[in-house]
Amino acid sequence: MYLTETESIQLPTPPQMNNHGNYIISLGNFCRWLGQQAEELGVEIYPGFAAAEVLYHEDGSVKGVATGNVGTGKNGDQEGEPGIELWAKQTIFAEGCRGSLTKTLFERFNLRDGVDPQTYGIGIKELWEVQPGHHQPGKITHTVGWPMNQTTYGGSFLYHPEDNLVVVGFVVGLDYKNPYLSPYEEFQRFKTHPAIKGVFEGARRISYGARALSEGGIQSLPKLTFPGGALVGDTAGFLNVPKIKGTHTAMKSGMLAAEAVFELLSANAESRAGKPRAIRARSSKAGCTANCGRYGTSVRRSAGGCGKP
Numbered sequence: 001m002y003l004t005e006t007e008s009i010q011l012p013t014p015p016q017m018n019n020h021g022n023y024i025i026s027l028g029n030f031c032r033w034l035g036q037q038a039e040e041l042g043v044e045i046y047p048g049f050a051a052a053e054v055l056y057h058e059d060g061s062v063k064g065v066a067t068g069n070v071g072t073g074k075n076g077d078q079e080g081e082p083g084i085e086l087w088a089k090q091t092i093f094a095e096g097c098r099g100s101l102t103k104t105l106f107e108r109f110n111l112r113d114g115v116d117p118q119t120y121g122i123g124i125k126e127l128w129e130v131q132p133g134h135h136q137p138g139k140i141t142h143t144v145g146w147p148m149n150q151t152t153y154g155g156s157f158l159y160h161p162e163d164n165l166v167v168v169g170f171v172v173g174l175d176y177k178n179p180y181l182s183p184y185e186e187f188q189r190f191k192t193h194p195a196i197k198g199v200f201e202g203a204r205r206i207s208y209g210a211r212a213l214s215e216g217g218i219q220s221l222p223k224l225t226f227p228g229g230a231l232v233g234d235t236a237g238f239l240n241v242p243k244i245k246g247t248h249t250a251m252k253s254g255m256l257a258a259e260a261v262f263e264l265l266s267a268n269a270e271s272r273a274g275k276p277r278a279i280r281a282r283s284s285k286a287g288c289t290a291n292c293g294r295y296g297t298s299v300r301r302s303a304g305g306c307g308k309p
């Protein structure tokens with residue numbers, strides 16, 4: 001829908017925003033389920049610890065990450081627990097939008113040379129329990145226009161999953177010119193529009209949150225691989241902006257990176273066992289310093305020839 005302050009105009013659905021046949025799910029629930037599957041396969045998950053530093057081998061390739069120290073006093077006056085080092089043959093970074101370690105990798109390996117700068121938006125989202133009469137399971141609404149003006153990029157989404165729940169959110173491009181604009185206030189204003197407010201009459205807000213989005217698209221994708229590791233998901237910038245979807249591309253890039261790493265490490269194992277090499281790694285250290293370039297090629301193929309290596 002296109003919104004003016006008082007009216008709403010139904011627009012034709014752009015093909016990339018057609019969601020017929022798709023499921024509306026809770027990503028939190030999905031990740032919890034997926035985490036269980038991974039743990040059952042022997043994957044170790046360490047929640048609650050941020051990777052605070054990238055570790056490097058002497059030859060400059062990535063060796064792994066270190067978690068931050070914990071328990072130190074505010075002024076460093078209290079002795080805490082030192083972080084731990086996690087070493088890997090290949091380290092895959094999946095930090096989400098504008099990852100703090102990823103930024104250091106961009107610089108160290110010049111991964112952003114020759115690509116467009118990344119651009120960003122802020123997305124604010126709320127989960128509501130609405131009156132049964134206002135709930136239409138499976139309904140999806142996207143709006144552009146009011147309360148944004150003609151020069152400010154932004155729009156909303158409303159999803160109706162199960163159990164009388166409605167997910168409502170608003171995204172604002174972070175290149176807005178008006179320094180007084182508050183994305184949060186604009187989101188609250190959006191919910192008062194005559195075409196929208198009915199959904200929330202008698203409703204109860206259950207939770208809310210906000211997060212940045214990478215909005216640069218394909219031309220802003222950095223080089224994805226470097227000696228000892230690779231970037232996947234939003235930290236690389238895989239969000240599909242016209243669709244406002246990044247979970248599928250995050251998962252697919254993770255799968256392609258995993259396949260490339262598996263192939264690389266298997267080739268190294270075979271070569272150590274005296275078998276012919278399927279892939280020529282740049283080092284004999286079992287893929288530690290190799291660049292998993294096959295991942296970049298797979299992404300390009302998956303994106304129909306327009307991804308960057």
Ligand SMILES: Cc1cc2nc3c(=O)[nH]c(=O)nc-3n(C[C@H](O)[C@H](O)[C@H](O)COP(=O)(O)OP(=O)(O)OC[C@H]3O[C@@H](n4cnc5c(N)ncnc54)[C@H](O)[C@@H]3O)c2cc1C
Nearest residue numbers: 050051095096123124125169211233234245246247248250
């Ligand atoms: C409001 C909003 C609505 C959206 N709606 C949709 C939608 O409907 N459909 C869709 O497909 N996509 C949607 N997206 C986009 C989607 O959320 C992202 O594209 C997707 O989550 C990217 O997955 P990711 O794993 O790359 O990053 P994230 O989901 O951001 O996960 C990265 C994780 O790494 C953690 N992390 C970061 N740095 C470190 C560190 N140094 N050490 C340890 N952990 C770290 C972060 O805390 C985070 O948990 C939406 C985004 C927003 C903001």
